Amino acid sequence: MNIELKEKLEKFYDEQVWPHMTLGEFIEDCAKKYRDKIALVDGVVELSYQELNRKACHYANGLLKAGFKKGDRIVLQLPNCHEFVIILFAMFKIGVIPVLSLPAHRKNEIKGILEKSGAKAYIAKDKYLGFSYVDMIREVREELNIDFEVYILGDNQGYKNFYKLNDKDYSSQYIDIDYKEMALLMLSSGTTGSPKMIPMKHCELICSAIAIGSALNYSDATIYLMALSLSHKFVLSYPGIIGVFYHGAKCVISMTPSPDEIIYNIEEHNISTMALVPALASLCMDFLEFEKINISSLKIIQVGGSVLEYNKAFEIEKSFGCIISQLYGMTEGLVMCTRFDDNMDTRLNTQGKPVSIGDSVKIVDEFGEEVNTGDYGELLIRGPYTMYEYYGGMNDVNNSILDKELYFRTGDRARKLSNENYQIAGRVKEMIIKGGEKIIPSELENLLLKNKKISEVQVVGVPDEILGEKICVCILEKDKNLMFSEIVQTLKETGIAEFKIPDCMKIIDNWPLTATGKIDRKRLIENYGN
Known part of the structure; x- marks a missing residue:
């Protein structure tokens, strides 16, 4: 890493951003x-x-009294609830590092997160949407040879009661925390059993929230619906609740990301803005076709998480009766979005412009050379809330994610237009985006190969009108006696997240190959319906 350049950049960020x-x-x-x-x-x-x-002070006191100290990590696996927000800010106050896990993560992911983070504790709700986190963490503790405390919100079944951390009497201690220190760890998209964790500083999270909130005209009159998980950066600081709080506005929690709850919340609370992934936006539109509900309070919807086609963007604006802001952002950093006052073509056909004065973007060809305006290439990003390296000594990965000018390689295909807006066209990498959740094919392939009936396997994302992409398992003709139900069962037994379970299977005579002899995954996708 170019340390001299890093110091120069951070001096500018510190003075200006x-x-x-x-x-x-x-x-x-x-x-x-x-x-x-x-x-x-x-x-x-x-x-x-x-x-x-x-309340955040009370829980900060309770954490200190329980023996936690600055720098300790605690895994949070909570659904959206006010307790999540309280414990999050409690930890920020005393320098304890939250490790944010999605409610959809299961045993395989949680084991990896606990091991990689070195967490001293795990906090979860007892049950959510029918799944028992108490049963899961009991299995995790039996399989892991590490010691950590467990706090449960609800029926704790022998574990520690989350609410016992609420200590109103314990005297606060002053904890010296610098704004440039790590505030939390968030998981990279497509987390597997060996997760990539992204360290985020206090100043970075506030910086991104303020910049995006300003781009979207947030004010004290904003009423924001937290429809997606708070464990996503989209809802935490893009601009999310941090951006809402900065303006003294109101945040309303949706306990589940279900279309009926989202739509009814809009009417009941006069919601003015929210963030959705394209798949959830589609489900909400379907719901609106059959329910006459007043959602006229909506002014703008952020849509991100996967590429949004022009026709779908048009349908969203028409169905919701408001403006959409297309957003492109990575957990690793940099956000660009369309603005409220952009014309229709810009709103529906691009992902806008970067939001911070410190953001820098370039688009390069396969040789690392910048391409001309209008030409596609790989998107590289740098800025005041874009990371330099993953947490936990991942040297093999960290050595390849930056170019010599400290730009982060996104693996996404994009182009810059003559009007300074950007279009994201897809991914250079092979990651599947299903309903806004990201899946790494190799993770599923490695797990499936543990089934002795499978000799070879390829996992690809195929187009789907509702989910954006669905997961297709491709196997060879010689393995055709394998039932799709066996594939599903094989993966469920590993304890992976439900959203990673495949949706379909295709039997292939022979793998299509590229000129260099590699399996041509693009042709697998193109031939899916044949």
């Missing part, structure tokens, strides 16, 4: 400025800015 504030100080400041204004709504629970900050 980064807020000089930790997230613990941020919520304190919000409580002072906005006091009794409602910050968070979770069903019948309403918390003002002062109440939210006070």
Whole structure:
């Protein structure tokens, strides 16, 4: 890594871009400025800015009393709820590092996350959408030779009660935390049993939230619906709840990402903005066809997570009766989006422009040379909230993710238009995006090959109108006696997340090959329907 260039860039970010504030100080400041204004709504629970900050202090006290200290990691696997927001800011206050896991992660992922992070504790709800996290973590503890505490929100079944961390009497201790220190660890898209974890600084998270909120005209009148998981950066700081809180606005929690709950919340709470992935937007549109519900309060919907086709973007604006903001962003960094006042062609046909003065983008060919405006190439990014390396000594990966000018290689195919907006056309990498969730084919292939009936296998993403892509398992003719149900069962027994379970199977006579003798995955996808 070019250390001299890194220091020069960070000097600029520190002087011109980064807020000089930790997230613990941020919520304190919000409580002072906005006091009794409602910050968070979770069903019948309403918390003002002062109440939210006070509860975060109580839980910070409880964590300290329980023996946690600055730098300790705690895995959070909670659905959207006010307790999630409280414990998150409690940890920010004392320098304990949250490791954010999705509710959809299962045993295989959680084992890898606990091992790689070196977490001292795991916090989860007892059950969510019919799945028992208590049963899962019991299996994880039996299989892992590491020691960690377990706190359960709900029926704790012998584990520690989450609410016992709520300590109103314990005297606070001053914890010296710098705004440039790591605030949390978030998982890279497509997390496997050996996860890639992204370290994020306090100033980076606040910086991105302010920049995107400004680009989308957030104000104190904004009412934001948290429809996707708070464990996604999209909902945390793009601009997410941090952007909402910065403006003293209101955040409403949707307990599940179901279309009926989302649509009814819009009407009940006069929601003005929310973030959706294309697949969920499609489901909401289907729901609206049969339900006459007043959603006229909506002003703008952020849509991101996978490439959005022009026709689908047009349908979303027409169905919801509001403006869409297409967003391209990575957990690893940099966001670009369309603005509220962009013309229709820009909104529906591009992913907009970068949001921060510190963001820098270039598009290169296979030799690393920049291409001309209008030409496609690989998108490379750099900026005040774009990472330099993954957490945990992943030297093999880290050595290949940056170019010599410290631009991060996204693996995404894009082009810059003459009007300075960008179009994202797909992925250079082979990652599958199903309903906004990202799946690495090699993970599934390696797990499937443990089944002795499978001699060779390829996993590809094939087009789907609802999900964007669905997962197709391709096997050879000689393995044709294998039933699709056996493939599903093989993967379920490994404990992987439900969204990684394949949707279909195709039997191939012979693998199509490229000129260099490699399996041609593109032709597998093209021939899926034949």
